[in-house]
Amino acid sequence: MKISTGIEKLDGLLGGGIKSDSSILLLTDNLVDKSSFAQHILSTRNLEGDKCLYVTTSKLPSHITKNMYEYGWEHKGLVFIDCISNTLKEKPKSRYALKTNITTPKAFEETLKLFKQALKDVKEPKTVIFDSLETFMGIGAEKIAKELEELKQLFEDTKTTCIYLLTDWGYEKKELGKIYNAMDTVINLSTVEKKLLWMNYFQFNGSPKIFFQITQTGVNLYVPKILITGPFHSGKSSTVHAISEKSVSVDRLGTTVSLDHGYIEKKGMVCDVFGTPGQERFDWILKILSRDIWGVILVVDSTRPETFDRAKEMLAQIKGYEIPFVVFANKQDLPKALKAEVIKKRLGLPVVIGTSAIKNEGLEEGLKLLFDKIFNI
Amino acid sequence: MRTDTGIIGFNEKIGGGFPEFSTILIKGPAGIGKTTFCNQFIYQGLKKNEAAIYMSFNAPPEDVKENMKKFGWNIEGKIVLFIDVYSWQSGTMATEKYVINDPADLNEFNIKIFKAIKELSDKNLKRCCVDALSTLFVYIPSDLALKFVSSLFARLKTSKITSLATLEKDVLDTRVVAILESLTDGTIDLGFDPTEGTQRLIRIVRMKNTKVSSLNWMEFEIRDNGIRVI
Numbered sequence: 001m002k003i004s005t006g007i008e009k010l011d012g013l014l015g016g017g018i019k020s021d022s023s024i025l026l027l028t029d030n031l032v033d034k035s036s037f038a039q040h041i042l043s044t045r046n047l048e049g050d051k052c053l054y055v056t057t058s059k060l061p062s063h064i065t066k067n068m069y070e071y072g073w074e075h076k077g078l079v080f081i082d083c084i085s086n087t088l089k090e091k092p093k094s095r096y097a098l099k100t101n102i103t104t105p106k107a108f109e110e111t112l113k114l115f116k117q118a119l120k121d122v123k124e125p126k127t128v129i130f131d132s133l134e135t136f137m138g139i140g141a142e143k144i145a146k147e148l149e150e151l152k153q154l155f156e157d158t159k160t161t162c163i164y165l166l167t168d169w170g171y172e173k174k175e176l177g178k179i180y181n182a183m184d185t186v187i188n189l190s191t192v193e194k195k196l197l198w199m200n201y202f203q204f205n206g207s208p209k210i211f212f213q214i215t216q217t218g219v220n221l222y223v224p225k226i227l228i229t230g231p232f233h234s235g236k237s238s239t240v241h242a243i244s245e246k247s248v249s250v251d252r253l254g255t256t257v258s259l260d261h262g263y264i265e266k267k268g269m270v271c272d273v274f275g276t277p278g279q280e281r282f283d284w285i286l287k288i289l290s291r292d293i294w295g296v297i298l299v300v301d302s303t304r305p306e307t308f309d310r311a312k313e314m315l316a317q318i319k320g321y322e323i324p325f326v327v328f329a330n331k332q333d334l335p336k337a338l339k340a341e342v343i344k345k346r347l348g349l350p351v352v353i354g355t356s357a358i359k360n361e362g363l364e365e366g367l368k369l370l371f372d373k374i375f376n377i
Numbered sequence: 378m379r380t381d382t383g384i385i386g387f388n389e390k391i392g393g394g395f396p397e398f399s400t401i402l403i404k405g406p407a408g409i410g411k412t413t414f415c416n417q418f419i420y421q422g423l424k425k426n427e428a429a430i431y432m433s434f435n436a437p438p439e440d441v442k443e444n445m446k447k448f449g450w451n452i453e454g455k456i457v458l459f460i461d462v463y464s465w466q467s468g469t470m471a472t473e474k475y476v477i478n479d480p481a482d483l484n485e486f487n488i489k490i491f492k493a494i495k496e497l498s499d500k501n502l503k504r505c506c507v508d509a510l511s512t513l514f515v516y517i518p519s520d521l522a523l524k525f526v527s528s529l530f531a532r533l534k535t536s537k538i539t540s541l542a543t544l545e546k547d548v549l550d551t552r553v554v555a556i557l558e559s560l561t562d563g564t565i566d567l568g569f570d571p572t573e574g575t576q577r578l579i580r581i582v583r584m585k586n587t588k589v590s591s592l593n594w595m596e597f598e599i600r601d602n603g604i605r606v607i
Contacts, residue, residue: 030487030528058481058517066470084481087516090468102481103518132484138520167484169524198495 003127003161006044007212007219013204014185020125021156022184023148024163027176031191032200033214034165035059036067038129040219041163043073045127050161053118053128055081055111057102057135060090071218079122081114083107083135108136112147116154124159132165133179141175148182225272226370227289228260229314230299231307232278235330236260238357239299240275243367264367280310283317290318295374296325297366300347302337302354308346315349324373326366327352333359380503380539383421384414386597386606390590391581396562398537399585400530402510404544404554405567409577410599411543413448414567415506416441417603418541419457420450427503428456430493430538434480434512437463448603456500458493462486462512481516483525490529494536505533510542510557511549519553527560563587568594579606 002017011017018024018041028034046052052075054064061080068075085092087102096114100106119126136144148164155162166179180186188203192211199222201209211222228236237260244262260275271294276286296318300311315325329343333356338346340354351369355362379394388394395401403411412435419429433441438459445452461476470478475493477486494502507529513522526542533540542561544554546568558564563584570576578594597606 028484030484030525031491032484033488034484035482058483059479059485063470063478084479084516088481102516103514107518134483134521134524135518137524138518169483169521169528171524198491 003050004044004048005041006047007040009210009221010187010202010204013202013207013210014187018161018163019184020161021159022161023152023155023182024161024185024187025179025183026163026165026187026189028165028167028189029191030167030169031193031198032167032189034167034189035064035129035131036071036214037189037202037212037219038131038163038165039064039068039071039073039075040214042078042127042129043068043071043075043218045161046074046076046078049125051079051122051124051126052077053079053081053122053126055083055115055128055130057083057111057132059131060085060088061092061094071214071216073218079118081111081118083111083114102135105139108139108144108147111136112151116151119154119158119160126158126160128160128162130162130164132167134167134169137166137169137171137175141171141178145178145182148179152182222271225274225293226295226297227293227318228273228275228297228299229286229318230278230328230330231301231304231310231314234278234299234301234304234307234311235357236275236278236299239297239328239330239355239363240273242357242360243363244273276314278310278314283314286314286317293318293323295370296323297328297370298325298349299328299330299355299357300343302329302331302340302343303334305338305343305346308343312347312349324370325351326370326373328355328357328362328366329353330355330357332356332361381421383417383419384604384606385602387579387604390595390606391584392588395539396584396586398534398539399562400533400540400542400560401563401565401584402542402544402557402561403565403567404546406546406569409567409569410597410604411545411567412436412441412444412508413599413604415508415541415543416445416448416450419504419506420445420448420452422504423452423455423457426455426501428458428497428500429504429506430458430460430490430497430502432460432462432490432505432507434462434507434509437461448601450603456497458497460486460489460493480513483517483521487525487528491532494532494538498536502536502538505538505540507540507542509545511545514549514553519549523553523556523560526557530560558583567597570594570596 001020003020004017065075080094081096082092082094083098096118192199199211201211213222230236240260240262262273264271298315329340332354340352344352353366378397381394564582566580568578577597579597580594581589
């Protein structure tokens with residue numbers, strides 16, 4: 001049976017969700033907040049009626065519940081297998097608390113003992129976060145893999161879905177391979193670094209990278225940059241404002257002389273939107289803004305077909321990058337506006353959506369089309 | 378290029394300063410002056426409008442600042458970013474950006490260091506100190522802690538930062554210390570003179586790309602204006 005992670009695109013990649021009663025590895029680089037990512041999933045499972053367990057080897061249980069509370073994630077009834085409180089000289093509250101110091105070689109064995117006991121005690125079905133495996137990597141991947149392999153039967157018997165977390169601190173491929181082999185599913189979480197920015201993404205089985213950010217509403221997909229371009233007075237700024245939660249523009253006499261910036265966060269998507277000025281003398285800005293953009297919205301004024309050549313010219317300046325784009329045939333609210341279908345033929349471009357930035361019509365639909373093109377799933 | 382250590386009388390012993398972008402271990406017993414050594418090194422950079430990252434394990438940032446003031450090193454208005462790995466002991470979860478809430482969680486630690494480096498990347502970030510690195514090993518298995526340290530040192534180096542990391546004497550076993558030495562560019566020992574208990578001594582054990590004037594123990598003292606090697 002497939003069960004949802006609460007992260008729509010991840011469920012999509014996994015063909016509907018994670019497999020219940022199986023072992024899943026979240027393998028991450030050292031710049032992903034893997035615990036929060038996993039907690040989002042745990043919260044979803046909790047809401048869908050699973051009993052939830054959390055094995056922690058590095059974070060205090062009170063900090064985990066506080067983190068989940070702050071994100072608004074369900075954490076009611078969480079059962080902790082607390083392997084860190086005693087090491088940090090904090091009094092553990094859970095009945096499943098590791099007595100020995102986490103740094104001792106026996107810690108892994110003792111942790112498993114507590115874990116197995118908890119699996120037997122807690123009602124079914126259940127989801128577990130094991131945060132995290134790297135604590136024990138010092139004893140060798142082979143030993144760990146052997147134990148994890150043995151746990152699989154217990155997971156089946158006790159209806160347990162277990163999500164292991166492991167940060168790759170530069171382990172040998174061979175070592176990681178042994179851990180992989182003890183898993184049913186491996187999901188990669190990694191980071192792309194770009195100058196001042198960095199972005200996390202997840203990936204499964206060589207799929208495209210799905211970028212995400214963990215914001216106040218949880219794990220959200222992230223489109224780093226979408227460019228809104230088009231001729232003078234086609235309604236780019238209005239479009240940026242209409243589709244954005246927050247937006248700023250630098251205006252002079254009602255026309256944008258430098259650029260608009262907006263920010264969208266809805267339906268699990270987060271992205272930055274940049275609007276360009278339309279005048280030819282600002283084409284140099286277009287060139288700068290078009291660096292590493294992920295998608296383009298070309299806005300045209302449906303009442304002024306004489307500007308369509310200019311619109312195509314502007315698109316041509318960035319098209320070389322094979323960027324996904326959609327055309328917004330704007331000002332559909334005006335009586336003289338040409339229909340989207342007509343404009344599509346005139347422009348000879350594949351995706352043209354009729355919009356009205358003023359009346360907020362067609363924008364959502366157009367955005368959705370663009371997102372689908374970008375994520376391609 | 379050399380990085381001015383700030384320690385009076387010490388630069389000339391190591392060819393003008395630490396090798397640029399190096400990581401240096403400072404080992405010694407409690408109370409010998411490791412933290413003062415770090416503070417003096419950090420202040421030397423701040424004075425020249427360099428930025429610094431200060432990872433503090435054994436005292437809250439306020440105490441570090443207070444301590445620096447006693448030597449006349451006022452860091453108000455200077456760009457130094459404290460990563461506070463001490464205050465978690467108060468038991469409350471802090472929301473400040475650079476307070477580490479779970480000292481055993483290297484993931485959180487790593488992300489915060491990374492953010493700090495990014496934040497200061499256009500602010501002339503040149504120096505970093507980790508005081509005391511050995512504290513990490515109290516609540517993290519040593520193999521994992523070593524992996525983390527190795528990744529941290531590599532990041533500091535590629536970020537063109539010269540760093541000091543202190544080790545409390547006898548906290549770590551010799552195998553761990555040997556690996557830490559292999560991950561760094563130099564080691565400096567601090568100790569008390571065994572025959573004359575209060576006399577402080579300093580010794581350069583090793584230093585890459587450096588013509589060291591002497592590998593012998595040298596005397597040093599902590600004066601009102603900081604450490605001075607005699």
